[in-house]
Amino acid sequence: MSTGQNLDWKQSVKKLFARREASLVLLLILMLIPITIRSPQFISPGNVNTILNDMAILVIVAIGEFFVILSNGIDLSVGSVIAFTGMACGMINESYPAFPAPLLLIVGLAIGALMGALNGVLVAYGKIPPIITTLGTMSIYRGMTFLLSKGTWVTAHEMTASYIGLPRVSFLGVSVLLWIALLVIVATNYFSKYTRTGREIYAIGGNPTAAKFVGVNEARVRLVVFIASGLLCGLAGALWTARYASAVNEMATGFEMQAVAACVLGGVSFSGGAGAIFGVALGTLFLGVVNNALPVIYLSTFWQLFAQGLIVLVALSINTIVDHRKMKKLLEQRRG
Amino acid sequence: MANSNDLVSKGRLLDESGWKNRLIDIFTKWEVLLGILFVAMFVYFSFATRYFFDYFNLMNATFQFSEKAIMALPMIFIIMCGDIDISVASIVALCAFVIGVAAEAGVGIPGLILLGLLVGTAAGLLNGLLITGLNMPAIAVTLATQSIYRGIAQGILEEHACTTYPEGFGFFGQEFIPGTVIPFELVLYLVFAVLFAFILHKTTYGRRLYAIGNSPEAARFCGIDVKRTRVINYTLMGLFSGIASVLLASRILSVRSNIATGWDMEVITLVVLGGVAITGGRGMVYGVMIASFLIGYLKFGMGLLKLSGTMMTIVIGTLLIFAVLLPRLLDIYKANRKLRLQQLRSEQGGSHGQA
Numbered sequence: 001m002s003t004g005q006n007l008d009w010k011q012s013v014k015k016l017f018a019r020r021e022a023s024l025v026l027l028l029i030l031m032l033i034p035i036t037i038r039s040p041q042f043i044s045p046g047n048v049n050t051i052l053n054d055m056a057i058l059v060i061v062a063i064g065e066f067f068v069i070l071s072n073g074i075d076l077s078v079g080s081v082i083a084f085t086g087m088a089c090g091m092i093n094e095s096y097p098a099f100p101a102p103l104l105l106i107v108g109l110a111i112g113a114l115m116g117a118l119n120g121v122l123v124a125y126g127k128i129p130p131i132i133t134t135l136g137t138m139s140i141y142r143g144m145t146f147l148l149s150k151g152t153w154v155t156a157h158e159m160t161a162s163y164i165g166l167p168r169v170s171f172l173g174v175s176v177l178l179w180i181a182l183l184v185i186v187a188t189n190y191f192s193k194y195t196r197t198g199r200e201i202y203a204i205g206g207n208p209t210a211a212k213f214v215g216v217n218e219a220r221v222r223l224v225v226f227i228a229s230g231l232l233c234g235l236a237g238a239l240w241t242a243r244y245a246s247a248v249n250e251m252a253t254g255f256e257m258q259a260v261a262a263c264v265l266g267g268v269s270f271s272g273g274a275g276a277i278f279g280v281a282l283g284t285l286f287l288g289v290v291n292n293a294l295p296v297i298y299l300s301t302f303w304q305l306f307a308q309g310l311i312v313l314v315a316l317s318i319n320t321i322v323d324h325r326k327m328k329k330l331l332e333q334r335r336g
Numbered sequence: 337m338a339n340s341n342d343l344v345s346k347g348r349l350l351d352e353s354g355w356k357n358r359l360i361d362i363f364t365k366w367e368v369l370l371g372i373l374f375v376a377m378f379v380y381f382s383f384a385t386r387y388f389f390d391y392f393n394l395m396n397a398t399f400q401f402s403e404k405a406i407m408a409l410p411m412i413f414i415i416m417c418g419d420i421d422i423s424v425a426s427i428v429a430l431c432a433f434v435i436g437v438a439a440e441a442g443v444g445i446p447g448l449i450l451l452g453l454l455v456g457t458a459a460g461l462l463n464g465l466l467i468t469g470l471n472m473p474a475i476a477v478t479l480a481t482q483s484i485y486r487g488i489a490q491g492i493l494e495e496h497a498c499t500t501y502p503e504g505f506g507f508f509g510q511e512f513i514p515g516t517v518i519p520f521e522l523v524l525y526l527v528f529a530v531l532f533a534f535i536l537h538k539t540t541y542g543r544r545l546y547a548i549g550n551s552p553e554a555a556r557f558c559g560i561d562v563k564r565t566r567v568i569n570y571t572l573m574g575l576f577s578g579i580a581s582v583l584l585a586s587r588i589l590s591v592r593s594n595i596a597t598g599w600d601m602e603v604i605t606l607v608v609l610g611g612v613a614i615t616g617g618r619g620m621v622y623g624v625m626i627a628s629f630l631i632g633y634l635k636f637g638m639g640l641l642k643l644s645g646t647m648m649t650i651v652i653g654t655l656l657i658f659a660v661l662l663p664r665l666l667d668i669y670k671a672n673r674k675l676r677l678q679q680l681r682s683e684q685g686g687s688h689g690q691a
Contacts, residue, residue, distance in 0.1 A: 074475065076601075128660045129614050131420070131475075135601060139653030146646035260479055270473035302494045302593075306487025313466070313480035320470045 023318070024267065024282045031289065039296045047292070049175075055288035056167075056181035057236050057243065059281055061255060062262035063188050064232035066280045067225040069263050070192075072205045072272025073130030075229045077119060079255035080141035085111045085237030087145050090154035090247030093163045101163040101242075105180075108238025109231050115141060116230015120223035138256070146249050156245040167243045177239060184232065189277040197224055206273025261308060262287055265315045269323075286311070360673070364666040366611040366659065367623040374630045381637035388637055395517050399509070399587065401632030402521035403580040404599060408606040408624050409532040410572040414474075415607050416536070416545045417566055418552070418616030419467070423478040424577050425599035426485035427459045431581035433489035436498025436591030445505055452585070453578040459485055460574015464567035482600070490593035498591040509587025521583055528576075533621035541565075549616025605652060606631060609659045 035042050061078050068075040085108045092099055092107060115137070122133045156164065167177035192198040203211035204221045212218055241247045266283030268275030290307050294300070299307070362368055382389035407424055414421050431452045438451050459481070466477045512519055536542035547555040548562055556562050585591055610627035612619030631652060638648055 122657060122661075126657075126661050127664060128657060132608055132614055132656060132660050135605065135608075136653040136656035138601070139649040139656070143646045143648075143650035143653065146644070147650075151644075151646075257479060257482065260476075261483075264476050264479070270476050300491070300494065303487065303491040305483045306491050309480045309483025309485075309487050313477070313484065316472055316476050316480060317470060320472050324471075 021267070021276065021279050021282060023322075024265070024279065024286065028282070028286055028289065031293070035289075035293050035296050042293070042296060051285075051288045051292050052178055053175055054291070055284050056175075056177045057239055058255075058258055058262060058287070059181050059284040060184050060232050060236045060239075062259045062266075062280050062284050063184060063277060064229035064236075065256070065259040066263050066266075066268055066275060066277065067188075067192075067201060067228045068130065069260070069268050069270065070205045070272060070275055071201050071222060071225045072208070073123065073222070073225065074134065074260070075119065075226065076131065076134040076256045077115070077138040077141055078229065078233045078259055079252040080138045080145065081112055081115045081230055081233035082237040082240055082252040082255060083145045083249065084115065084141050084148065085234040086241040086251055087149050087154070087237075087247045087249070089163075089238045090159060090241040091149065093160055093241075094154050094158045097160045101160065101166050104163060104242075105166075105235060105238045108234040108236075110234070112230040112232070112234015112237065113227050114230070116227045116233070117223070119230065120226030123226060124219040124222035142249075142253075149247070149249055151249065153249075154241070154247040159241075159245065163242050164245045165242075167239055177243060180235070180239065184235070185277060185281050188228075192277055197221070201225055202273050204272075258287065258308075261312045264312050264319075267315075267319055269319075283315075286315075360670070364663075364670060366663045367620055367626065369662070370609070370611065370623060370626045370630065370659075374626055374633075377630065377634060377637065381633070381640070385637070385640045387640050392517050393636075394633075395512075395519060395522070397633060397636040398519055398522045398525075400635065401628060402519065402525045403509075403583050403587075404602055404606065405625075405628035405632070406525050406528055406583070407573075407576055407580045407599070407603045408610070408628055409528055409621070410569065410576045411603050411607045412532065412536065412610075412612055412619060412621060412624055413545055413569045414573055415604070415612050415614060416616055416619060417548045417569060419474045419566060419569065420604070420614075421463060421478045421570065421573050422475065422600045422604070423459075423463060423482040423485060424573060424603055425596045426482045427456055427574055427577035428581040428584060428596040428599060429489050429593060430459060430485040431456045431578045432585045432591045432595050433493060433498075433593065435581065435585045437492075439501045439505070440498055443502075445502055448502070448505065449582050452582040453575060456574045456576070456578020456581060457571055458574065460577065461567070461571045463574065464570030467570065468563040468566050486593065493591075493593045496592075499589065501585075501589055505586055506589060507586065509583045509585070521587075524579075524583075529621060529625055536621055545569075546617055549613075549618070551617075605656055609652075609656055611659065611663075614660075 032043065041047055061082065065075055065078060088111055089104045089108050093101070093104060119130075119133055119137055122128050122137075123130050126133075167175060167180075169176045171179055192201065200211070200216045200221050201224070203214070203216050204218055208218060237252075240251060244251075262284040263275070263280055264270075264283070265286050266275065266279035266281070268280065268283075287308060290311055291301075291304055294303055294307060378389075387393055407428075411421065411424070434455045435448050435452045439448055443451070463478055463481055466472060466481070467474050507520065509521060513523055536545065544555065544560050544565055547558065547560060548565060552562050581596075584596060588595075606627050607619075607624055608614055609631070610619065610624030612624060634651065635645075635648055638651075
């Protein structure tokens with residue numbers, strides 16, 4: 001019996017390390033050790049705060065992207081949704097300074113949800129593949145941003161201090177921006193793990209046919225994931241304009257690639273149905289550390305793009321190899 | 337029984353080869369609709385502005401889209417197999433960067449072209465090997481290489497722009513076929529287009545692509561080396577991105593790391609708009625050719641009318657969605673029509689018999 005228990009214990013440790021999140025934490029620590037030896041300030045509260053604040057908006061968007069990838073889709077329109085909502089919030093703030101700043105976040109959420117819903121309807125009921133739908137709306141929403149702004153910018157002095165200050169306000173020593181990101185992480189974690197709809201997303205992503213047979217409404221789930229992505233991008237857009245104190249037409253161009261990269265780093269499977277919010281948050285943090293660590297190893301920030309790509313490729317390869325091993329073991333177990 | 341019934345109903349449908357059905361079949365084809373759209377656009381712009389229907393202008397406008405149109409050709413093969421490559425713009429940037437740096441170091445024209453093609457081919461091959469070797473999702477791998485390839489150019493070039501090129505390098509992207517006003521780029525594109533159409537529609541390699549796109553598993557059981565075919569596709573994509581980068585560098589004679597940004601989405605848009613199914617297994621080269629000219633001249637015409645690029649992006653995005661939505665609606669219409677016809681037949685007492 002004792003050997004059996006021993007085996008159980010060993011297996012649970014193995015299980016823990018087989019989880020993507022655990023290996024990601026380990027990798028993060030392994031990376032942090034040499035960086036900290038080189039430059040001890042890297043893990044000073046000030047720098048950590050900077051990294052976290054830099055990554056707060058990305059994590060919100062990446063979580064939206066996570067839900068779409070989880071359902072075996074992809075959302076390429078996130079950058080354009082951020083731009084449109086960010087521009088809308090900036091212009092509302094400029095024209096109606098009396099409009100309370102926190103309510104702008106609600107406006108952003110609402111507009112984002114609508115844009116996401118359009119994506120969702122096209123995918124769920126128009127049966128257009130997500131990649132085509134969002135490739136199309138990526139252009140359309142970006143074009144709408146230009147139409148809305150007529151090509152002009154909203155600059156810092158045209159916005160109210162309360163709106164620009166909103167993400168920077170400190171509450172219990174942590175900025176509101178970070179609190180919002182944390183709230184999103186906790187809420188979406190609960191949603192994905194403990195609600196019926198959340199589990200249905202996993203089911204549809206993992207095996208749509210099986211999910212339909214047990215009564216999951218596929219169209220509804222696909223609509224929900226795009227609305228979720230739109231909601232979170234809308235929130236991110238409202239925060240983006242405030243944090244960078246300007247709304248320009250080109251804002252967040254290419255942000256979809258960063259969001260997808262964070263998901264890949266976090267171990268979210270592209271074939272759908274596998275991944276967790278915690279992993280996405282870690283993946284985002286990983287990107288943030290890589291970006292911030294480059295100057296420490298005497299590489300100019302021009303190498304940021306290359307480093308990001310390399311990290312994503314390495315993470316992807318590790319994920320795939322681990323997956324293959326698991327499948328092989330499962331097959332052997334079944335045979336044995 | 338179900339099968340034989342199916343055969344019978346199919347036989348009946350074959351009977352329905354009247355002119356009306358034939359017309360419906362022709363005009364519900366996406367490529368044909370695209371062609372009609374192209375003609376409509378052409379007529380509209382010709383009346384809207386007198387600068388549009390002008391031989392020299394029409395030829396000159398092709399400079400703006402020939403490179404992307406060339407890259408759309410191998411992309412047909414990739415998408416036909418159900419794959420995707422979102423790193424092509426970065427391959428162009430990497431090749432152009434190598435060309436630019438080599439030119440500054442004094443390499444001659446043949447050397448520059450060779451370098452561009454080699455780097456492109458190598459980058460494409462690497463994509464293919466990474467995707468098939470570990471069986472990783474194409475979109476994720478090319479997302480990573482998208483950053484890596486452009487990242488190399490960005491890391492080394494920083495803000496620098498390569499602007500010195502040997503005498504005569506500008507020919508490929510700027511000049512016309514001697515004695516005419518036909519751009520060299522356009523001729524090159526048309527030659528490649530015919531070549532790709534031949535490969536896709538007339539060779540076993542092309543048929544294999546359709547087979548893989550419809551079912552990779554079935555194709556593998558038929559003895560098709562799916563992995564090798566996919567690697568060849570990605571390598572071709574790299575080679576033609578290299579060709580496009582030579583043309584682009586020759587056309588603008590200035591290479592920075594942000595060159596060709598956003599081209600991957602534009603190239604994919606051309607292919608999908610041309611009627612190639614993103615899920616693979618369906619599409620024609622001439623459809624993509626029409627799409628390339630349609631988008632190219634749409635941009636040109638809207639520019640002449642001083643319409644902003646904004647409207648352009650909205651129009652292209654909408655077209656893209658319709659390109660997929662419309663054939664689906666047409667399919668539903670056709671299916672309903674067939675059903676109605678069948679019902680009509682059976683109501684007539686099956687006098688046409690069970691052949």
